[in-house]
Structures are given as C-alpha cells and as structure tokens.
Amino acid sequence: MKNLYNDSRFRLIISANIASSIGSGITMIAIPWMLVSSDNGNKVFGYITICMTILSFILTPFVGNLVDRVSRKKLLIISEIICFALLFIFSLIGFVGVSYEIWHYTIIYMIGSLYYTIFYPTMFALNQEIFTKEHYKSLNGTMEVQGQLSSMIAGALASILLLKWDLHYILLLNTISYGAAIYFYLKLPYVRLPSMKQAETVIKSRASDGLRYMLARPSVFIFLLFSFMPFIGVMLTNYLFPVYLVDVFKADASVYGIEGMIYAIGAIIAGILVPTVSSKFGNEKTIIFGVFVYTIAISLIVFVNLPVYLSLMLFLAIGNSSTRVARNSFLMDHIPNDIIGRVDSLFRTLGLLIRILLLALFTEMVSSDLIVYCFIVLSGVLLASLCLVVISWKKGFKVREKDGHVIPKISQI
Numbered sequence: 001m002k003n004l005y006n007d008s009r010f011r012l013i014i015s016a017n018i019a020s021s022i023g024s025g026i027t028m029i030a031i032p033w034m035l036v037s038s039d040n041g042n043k044v045f046g047y048i049t050i051c052m053t054i055l056s057f058i059l060t061p062f063v064g065n066l067v068d069r070v071s072r073k074k075l076l077i078i079s080e081i082i083c084f085a086l087l088f089i090f091s092l093i094g095f096v097g098v099s100y101e102i103w104h105y106t107i108i109y110m111i112g113s114l115y116y117t118i119f120y121p122t123m124f125a126l127n128q129e130i131f132t133k134e135h136y137k138s139l140n141g142t143m144e145v146q147g148q149l150s151s152m153i154a155g156a157l158a159s160i161l162l163l164k165w166d167l168h169y170i171l172l173l174n175t176i177s178y179g180a181a182i183y184f185y186l187k188l189p190y191v192r193l194p195s196m197k198q199a200e201t202v203i204k205s206r207a208s209d210g211l212r213y214m215l216a217r218p219s220v221f222i223f224l225l226f227s228f229m230p231f232i233g234v235m236l237t238n239y240l241f242p243v244y245l246v247d248v249f250k251a252d253a254s255v256y257g258i259e260g261m262i263y264a265i266g267a268i269i270a271g272i273l274v275p276t277v278s279s280k281f282g283n284e285k286t287i288i289f290g291v292f293v294y295t296i297a298i299s300l301i302v303f304v305n306l307p308v309y310l311s312l313m314l315f316l317a318i319g320n321s322s323t324r325v326a327r328n329s330f331l332m333d334h335i336p337n338d339i340i341g342r343v344d345s346l347f348r349t350l351g352l353l354i355r356i357l358l359l360a361l362f363t364e365m366v367s368s369d370l371i372v373y374c375f376i377v378l379s380g381v382l383l384a385s386l387c388l389v390v391i392s393w394k395k396g397f398k399v400r401e402k403d404g405h406v407i408p409k410i411s412q413i
Contacts, residue, residue, distance in 0.1 A: 016184035023177025025154025046363030057352035064345020072126040084178040094168020137275040144271030152264030159257025210342030219396020229385035230294040266317025286326035294319025299379040
C-alpha cells in the first residue's frame, strides 16, 4: 500500500481523476435537475436517458475492443480534449446571451454520458496494466474513495451552485477541470506492455472474444453478470431518484445535492474497508455481501419518509461500492490484460441492455404516475439477482485447502 502511494503514476492518475470527476460530476447533477424541473421534464429526461443508454449499448463493444488495441493513455487524453472543446463551446453560448433550451441540455448530457462510456473501461484496463497484482485490492479501494470523494465534493458544490450560478458558469468550471486532467495525463509515464503491442498486430476486430472467453466459464459468467446489478440499479436510480424527490417528497435542488453527498460518504466507507474485508474473506463473499446490502436498501425506499430515505443512501452506497471494489479486484486477478477491455465491455453491454429494457418500462410508468411501482419492480430484479449470485457461487467455486479462501474454477482453465 505504501509503495502504491509513493508511485508517481498513481498520484498523477488520482489527481487527473479528481479534477475531471468534480467538474463532470457537477454538470451531470445540474443537467438532469434542469431537465426534470422543466415542463414535461420527467418524460423528456426518461427518453433522453433511454436514447443515451441505447447509444452506449451500441458503442461499448467497440470501446472495449479499442481499449485492448490502442494506448490507453492516449485514449484518455483524446476523450478529455474532445469534451473540453465541446463544453467550452456550450459555455460560450451562454456567455454571449443565448438562452439554453432542452436540446442544449440534451447534447450536454450526451457529452457527459459518452465520456463515462469511454473513461471507465479505459481507466480500469490502464490500472490493471501499469500496477502489479499485489496492489489491486488497495488500488480499487482507493479509486473508489477518490471517485466518491469527488462525487461528494461535486454534490456539495452542485447544491450551492445550482442556486447561485447560471449553467454557462458551471460548464466553464467543467472545462477547466478537463484541462487540469489533460495536464496530469500528459505527465503520466506510460510504456505499452510488449504483450499488448503484439496483440495489436493479431487482434483487429474480434470484439466478440470477450463473450467466447466467458461462455467457457458459465458459472463465473453468471456470477459476474448478476453481481453487476447493483451498479445497474445505481444507473437506473439516477433517473428515478430526481423524479421521486420532485413528485413524492416535493424536494428542491439542495436535497438532491445532499443525497449525492450522503451516497458518497457511504461509498468512501466501503472503499476504505473493502480491501481489508476482501483480503480476509475473499472477493467473492464480499461481492455477495454488497449485493445483499444494496438489495435490502433499495427494497425499503418506498416505505420511508425523507430523512430515512436519505439515510438509506448510505447503505445503497456501501452495497454498490463493496460489490464494485471486490468485483474489479476479482476481474483484475483472473482476466488477462490483453482481453480485459473486451471482457469488461461484455458485462457493460449486457448491463446496458438490461438498463434499456427497464428504463423503457420505468419511463412509461413514471409518465403514468407510477413512480412507486418502479422501485417495487427494481427490488424484485435485485432479489432475483442476489439469488443467482449465491447459486452460481455455490455451484461454480471451490474452497482452497490452504487458507479457506474461495477461488473460482476460472483460475483452473
């Protein structure tokens, strides 16, 4: 752990991530709120979210293939530069006096969504590539803390700025944050692994390799797929929570920002504790614990008042972040780096497909004033996923005799 913090590459990555995460986080809080608060905004935001999810679904397999084929550092820098330029243009639009309309909000939301589509799989693969296996647990825990601390700061700032600043000032702040991230990434020492350079000459467009790789390991495939459900739940509630706060609790923008802060605190707690917990009990049991906590918390949402609702954000965060940190460590431990982009994109693609189906259903339910039933459906999906995670774990994993830790059959193939 100490060696990790002393690594200049780690410090540069953390600095870049903090900068870009705070800026983009404020924007991605502001835009949904402005959409939901506009006329007929609930339905519009739902359809925008569905369209972006479909677009991400189409692009994710190609992004995964790209992550395995090109320099991950270069891919990050290019994506930051593009976002910097586009948001700077939209900021200038506001400064010259043009009033923002729904189509402006839509494009800005698209920019942020596509940035995340590229950023997360690229950063995940880059971390596995440049750091050693002994650092994976602490690395993923620290990255979770960094990401959620950035989200907490973004939530705190958003709760203030949404009341005091116009959108073009928020967008300008976002462009400055992207500029800082570009600077840190440019300073990052990075040499592409020889095995990755060799893979570039062999692998051209086999985006389906990730699927073939996992189909050879069906129990692990099911385990990893359905342990992804808390994250899918988080993505779905990014749409449901603003609507629920406005329609059910009649809350204002500051409450939405506070919700994000509480969630971030829970995720930070998980990021700090999970590396130790997973070292003692194994990544697999930690994943199951996380799915269980998230499922229970999401199932209670419709039965509580606003203060308890905000308290549940803490447990939703602990459940999702515990699952994510342990799951990322599991993937880094067992998936070769030259195929990690395609395997990771496989689960992201399947997750997006599930999100598309549920978002389509939820958007129609919200338009019919059935927001409460959306959470009941989501609770049922999470309960089913928890059962499948437990069943696949019991069926497809075995106990190592030396220390009692669980290791998957994937390591035997």
